[in-house]
Amino acid sequence: MFITKKHLARRTFLKGLGATVALPLLDAMVPAFASNVTQAPRIGFVYVPHGMVMSRFTPKTTGKGFAFNDIGKSLEPYRNRLNFVSQLHHRAADTSAVHSLSPTTWLSGVRPKPTQGVDAYAGVTADQVAAAAIGQDTLLPSIELATEDHSGLIGACDRDYGCIYMNTLSWRTPTTPMPMEINPRKVFERMFGQGDNAAQRLIRRREDQSILDAVTAQAGGLQRNLGQHDREMLDDYLEGVREIERRLQHAESQVASNPDIEIPQAPGGIPFEYTEHVRLMYDLLALAYRADITRVFTFMMAREVSNRTYTQVGVNEGHHATSHHQNKPEKLEMLARIQSFHIGLFSEFLAKLDKTKDGDGSLLDHSVLLYGSNMSNSNLHDHYPLPNVVVGGGRGKLKGGQHIMCAEHTPQTNLLVTLLDKVDAKVDTLGDSTGRIHEL
Numbered sequence: 001m002f003i004t005k006k007h008l009a010r011r012t013f014l015k016g017l018g019a020t021v022a023l024p025l026l027d028a029m030v031p032a033f034a035s036n037v038t039q040a041p042r043i044g045f046v047y048v049p050h051g052m053v054m055s056r057f058t059p060k061t062t063g064k065g066f067a068f069n070d071i072g073k074s075l076e077p078y079r080n081r082l083n084f085v086s087q088l089h090h091r092a093a094d095t096s097a098v099h100s101l102s103p104t105t106w107l108s109g110v111r112p113k114p115t116q117g118v119d120a121y122a123g124v125t126a127d128q129v130a131a132a133a134i135g136q137d138t139l140l141p142s143i144e145l146a147t148e149d150h151s152g153l154i155g156a157c158d159r160d161y162g163c164i165y166m167n168t169l170s171w172r173t174p175t176t177p178m179p180m181e182i183n184p185r186k187v188f189e190r191m192f193g194q195g196d197n198a199a200q201r202l203i204r205r206r207e208d209q210s211i212l213d214a215v216t217a218q219a220g221g222l223q224r225n226l227g228q229h230d231r232e233m234l235d236d237y238l239e240g241v242r243e244i245e246r247r248l249q250h251a252e253s254q255v256a257s258n259p260d261i262e263i264p265q266a267p268g269g270i271p272f273e274y275t276e277h278v279r280l281m282y283d284l285l286a287l288a289y290r291a292d293i294t295r296v297f298t299f300m301m302a303r304e305v306s307n308r309t310y311t312q313v314g315v316n317e318g319h320h321a322t323s324h325h326q327n328k329p330e331k332l333e334m335l336a337r338i339q340s341f342h343i344g345l346f347s348e349f350l351a352k353l354d355k356t357k358d359g360d361g362s363l364l365d366h367s368v369l370l371y372g373s374n375m376s377n378s379n380l381h382d383h384y385p386l387p388n389v390v391v392g393g394g395r396g397k398l399k400g401g402q403h404i405m406c407a408e409h410t411p412q413t414n415l416l417v418t419l420l421d422k423v424d425a426k427v428d429t430l431g432d433s434t435g436r437i438h439e440l
Contacts, residue, residue: 022291024237026230039359041423042289042367043130044297049304050323051375052387053336059403066403071340074347080400082391087406089384098381099304100161102374103169109413109431114160121174126416128172131296133425139293144170145281146180146300169298184280185248185269191293244283282349289363313337323378365393368422394422404439
């Protein structure tokens with residue numbers, strides 16, 4: 001094969017009729033004869049409310065060779081790129097306002113200002129530190145997702161703290177909370193263009209033509225200049241985008257055809273079924289990573305005080321009500337089922353990242369992901385010891401296969417600054433941090 005030093009620009013897009021489709025990393029984007037090409041660092045934070053049944057989550061032994069407990073069993077395929085980190089504490093959340101302060105302190109370690117007004121003041125969060133360092137060359141410096149909208153709540157959600165502190169994990173500045181998007185259609189259109197209001201969404205639902213059809217000819221022209229491997233990768237990627245759009249259109253048609261649902265209260269694109277909602281969000285995040293649309297995300301799988309039921313796993317009582325288990329075996333069992341279900345959906349996301357090629361490895365190999373809660377025993381509303389699992393290869397910078405038992409009451413922020421180091425977003429301190437977790 002004749003090799004030239006010409007290569008396709010990394011930030012190549014297919015454009016047409018308002019659609020802009022970013023491309024994944026192709027072999028043709030790597031300069032000929034280039035070596036030691038560094039993959040983009042990626043970091044993500046997945047939050048679940050109402051703590052964890054710690055005795056069924058935390059491995060009973062430390063170091064390597066630990067056995068997975070039942071709640072985290074679905075994570076076992078990723079053992080070599082996974083670390084449980086125990087004995088961490090978030091003192092910033094140690095107040096009676098547990099549900100307001102758990103989300104807003106999880107990634108900052110800073111106790112916010114008590115207020116019910118518009119003068120909220122909190123700490124800059126780890127995701128936004130990462131976005132400032134590694135997200136400025138991407139379309140979206142960060143993405144903030146959730147599945148439930150409590151933004152309509154006003155006043156004091158929890159003691160002296162306003163609802164603003166419960167509604168997001170992410171703060172760009174001490175006075176700038178980042179809104180969390182629950183509608184996958186809006187996320188899709190932020191990533192790929194078109195339709196950011198109700199009228200445009202209505203037009204989109206009436207269109208038969210996918211936005212990808214507008215760029216088919218351009219994609220065909222590009223593919224003629226690509227090698228076989230790149231053509232297959234591009235086909236697979238575009239089909240992934242198209243499949244998500246199909247699922248969004250299906251969700252929208254369900255909403256539109258249901259006379260009991262008013263579109264303004266249930267915007268098109270939000271599936272009726274929670275499992276599909278979460279899977280869509282994770283699939284969008286995987287696409288965003290793959291096309292380098294963003295390198296930083298936060299995802300709140302459910303909100304504090306959520307009373308969603310989980311009939312999928314036989315739990316008909318609300319999540320928040322179940323979390324006040326009073327050590328009753330039947331309630332602990334229901335809570336463990338919810339938590340295992342959440343981790344199972346996260347594991348599906350890991351599988352997608354793991355099978356998606358990214359340079360010399362997979363997206364999972366080049367990512368750093370933190371899954372956890374800012375509460376421990378939900379019946380006590382305590383913040384020690386917190387449940388944490390770190391997954392991903394971190395571009396070879398993260399060790400794996402360990403259960404790390406830190407010194408008692410080690411600040412949770414020590415873990416955060418350690419993870420920021422792994423993605424080239426180093427800071428001296430964050431919140432109440434006192435150092436790094438060197439075992440990682």
